[in-house]
Amino acid sequence: MAKSQNSSRHEERRLSISCEIVEYSVPSVIAAMRNHSGNAFFSHCFTLVNRTLKTTFRDPILNYARFFEHVIVGVLIIMLYSNGIGNESGCFNTESSNESLATISMDKIRNIQTVVFQNLGFIFFSMIFLLYASMMPVVLVFPTEMSVFLRERTNGWYSCLSYFTAKTIADIPFLLLFTLIYASMIYYFTGQINDSWRFGAFIGVAMLVALIGQSIGLVFGTLCVKNLRAASFLAPLVPLPFALFSGFFIRVELIPSYLKIFTYISSIRYVIELLVIIIYGFDRCGYSSIIEDKESINGVIIKFFNYLTKLDLSYTSARPILYALAVDKNLSLNEISSFDVHFENFTLPEFNLLGFDENKSFALQELNLNDDNLWFHTWILVSTGE
CATH class of the missing domain: 1.10.287 (Helix Hairpins)
Incomplete structure (x- = not known):
């Protein structure tokens, strides 16, 4: 029983x-x-982020290399630009000892142009460096992890979106930390303007550039997953056309019309212009010291020079006339020769003084920028980074 x-x-x-x-x-x-609902998505992301971080901490060599890369390049930049190139505001404010006397110095204009372009070169290089420094590690590492991803994705453990989201989130803390270290070093040690909001905006733009570089790395790491050599060759080439049409090497308005479309899709152009606005815009020059309702002597001289430029008259072309008049008046020719040092190689168009504004930085006038462009450029970069 x-x-x-x-x-x-x-x-x-x-x-x-x-x-x-x-x-x-x-x-x-x-x-x-294969249940990839909303709750499952967040659960998968959380698990993948934890796994990626653990893997990173167990093998930290890559991040150590990235850290020292940012520090070493930052130190080299500081050593190269230790003369404080950021101190120059690019402003042509009137120099005057009183309200009735004002002067304009051609040597000062040349010096302002030189220092400002050096600072623009520093900005351009720094952003290109951050772009490549965030792009190349992803390009080189991502294909090596793809076999694991494909196997787990085939088994239906998580979605593609979960994996790429987790991969991006796990790398962001290191990406932003290295960018913060580099940008903080180079900003103050190169003599950039000591203004908290400008410094914060500079850091923010640098981080957006790093995120854009990471995105490019993910794209080419995915497209060339079976060929690491192709990925490491193609990815560095992609930013170069955007750099070419950034307006740094040739002004945007001088680019042929059939090529201008590339300037509108160049993220590097918006990066450079945004940083120029941040550093040189928003009343960086202040206002002229000349009394209101009076036109400064500098302004009158510049307008006169602009008028001569419209007549295609330069010092070199006018010198024979001055020489003949001096001989006719029995004047010493030494006085004319004394002007040669200052004016012989001077041409107004190369300094972009047409439409001159004493209260606006030379950098803004050269790139034809205004403070109002700040938010549009920021929106473009945020959209690109996403």
């Missing part, structure tokens, strides 16, 4: 297990594993 009852219980248990097996058949298990 007891044996019969035990046999009956075993049979019931077997039937129960069979029912469970039927209930949780292979298709149902696969369907459950």
Whole structure:
């Protein structure tokens, strides 16, 4: 009797297990594993982020290399630009000892132009460096992890979106930390303007550039997953056309019309212009010291020079006339020769003084920028970084 009852219980248990097996058949298990609902998405991302961070801390060599790369390049930049190139505001404010005397110095204009362009070169290089420094590690590492991703994705453990989101989130802390270290070093040690909001905006733009570089790295790491050599060759080439049409090497308005479309899609152009606005805009020059309702002497001189420029008259072309007049008046020619040092190689168009504004930085006038461009350029970069 007891044996019969035990046999009956075993049979019931077997039937129960069979029912469970039927209930949780292979298709149902696969369907459950491929459940990529909203809750599952966040759960998958959390798990993948934790796994990626653990892997990073177990093998920190790459991040150590990235850290020292940013520090070493930052130190080299500081050593190269230790003369405080950021101190020059690029302003042509009137120099005057009183309200009735004002002067304009051609040597000062040349010096302002030189220092400002050096600072623009510093900005350009720094942003290109951050772009490549954030792009190349992703390009080189991502293809090596793709085999694991494909196997787990085929098994339905998580979606592609979960994986790429987690991969990006896990790398962001290191990306932003290295960018913050580099940007903080170079900003103050190169003599950039000591203004908290400008410094914060500079850091923000640098971080956006790093995120753009990371995005480019993910794209080419995915496209060239089976060929690491192709990825490492193609990815560095992509930013170069954007740099060419950034307006740094040739002014945007001078680019042929059939090529201007590339200037509108160049993220590097918006980066450079945004940083120029941040550093040189928003009343960086202040206002002229000349009394209101009086036109400064500098302004009158510049307008006169602009008028001569419209007549295609330069010092070189006018010198023979001045020489003949001096001979006719029996004046010493030494005085004319003394002007040669200052004016002989001077041409107004190369300094972009047409439409001159004493209260606006030379950098803004050269790139034809205004403070109002700040928010549009910021929106473009944020959209690109996303």
